[in-house]
Amino acid sequence: MNNELNRLETLLPxxxxxxxxxxxxxxxxxxxxxxxxxxxxxxxxxxxLNAWQEIDLxxxxxxxxxxxxxxxxxxxxxxxxxxxxxxxxxxMSTLEITSHxxxxxxxxxxxxxxxxxxxxxxxxxxxxxxxxxxxxQGAILLAQQFGYSLPRAYRSLRGAISxxxxxxxxxxxxxxxxxxxxxxxINAIKDRNQVEQLRKLSLR
Numbered sequence: 001m002n003n004e005l006n007r008l009e010t011l012l013p014x015x016x017x018x019x020x021x022x023x024x025x026x027x028x029x030x031x032x033x034x035x036x037x038x039x040x041x042x043x044x045x046x047x048x049l050n051a052w053q054e055i056d057l058x059x060x061x062x063x064x065x066x067x068x069x070x071x072x073x074x075x076x077x078x079x080x081x082x083x084x085x086x087x088x089x090x091x092m093s094t095l096e097i098t099s100h101x102x103x104x105x106x107x108x109x110x111x112x113x114x115x116x117x118x119x120x121x122x123x124x125x126x127x128x129x130x131x132x133x134x135x136x137q138g139a140i141l142l143a144q145q146f147g148y149s150l151p152r153a154y155r156s157l158r159g160a161i162s163x164x165x166x167x168x169x170x171x172x173x174x175x176x177x178x179x180x181x182x183x184x185x186i187n188a189i190k191d192r193n194q195v196e197q198l199r200k201l202s203l204r
Contacts (some may be wrong), residue, residue, distance in 0.1 A: 034047075078084055
């Protein structure tokens with residue numbers, strides 16, 4: 001298993017080697033792959049190695065590059081402050097209900113709503129989907145930098161997303177994967193047409 005972690009390190013761009021740690025997940029019910037923001041320029045990619053080893057190699061590579069692209073694009077959210085504010089706001093709102101301080105209650109409820117909305121956007125909302133589709137394109141670029149052809153990169157990432165879709169029991173996650181796959185297919189057609197046009201120009 002350590003061999004796989006070492007292999008993944010070789011798929012990191014040189015400028016990120018000191019900024020990204022790759023580790024086996026220690027969680028009880030780990031996600032297949034998860035990126036955590038540890039500091040401003042420090043991230044850790046955690047992997048469920050037992051499930052990971054069963055996946056096609058190209059799928060693994062593109063899923064890994066997707067996470068790297070998220071880091072490159074600064075789209076890995078740091079939910080810590082929202083969670084703190086959400087929890088504190090909810091707790092204080094409960095206390096103010098019993099003390100009848102209407103103004104303070106309104107302030108705490110507002111903070112709770114704002115923090116809750118930020119958490120939603122970071123993990124399920126439109127901003128998440130926009131960042132996810134941008135990271136998909138970043139993963140395609142990284143794959144090409146490491147020797148993949150454009151068709152192979154698109155084919156591998158599409159297969160990886162389809163695999164995640166089949167593994168997902170949650171409807172909102174399934175909807176996200178479906179949207180990512182649809183956008184990916186549109187971008188693949190655009191890139192294929194652009195490559196074809198460049199080829200025709202070079203033959204003139």
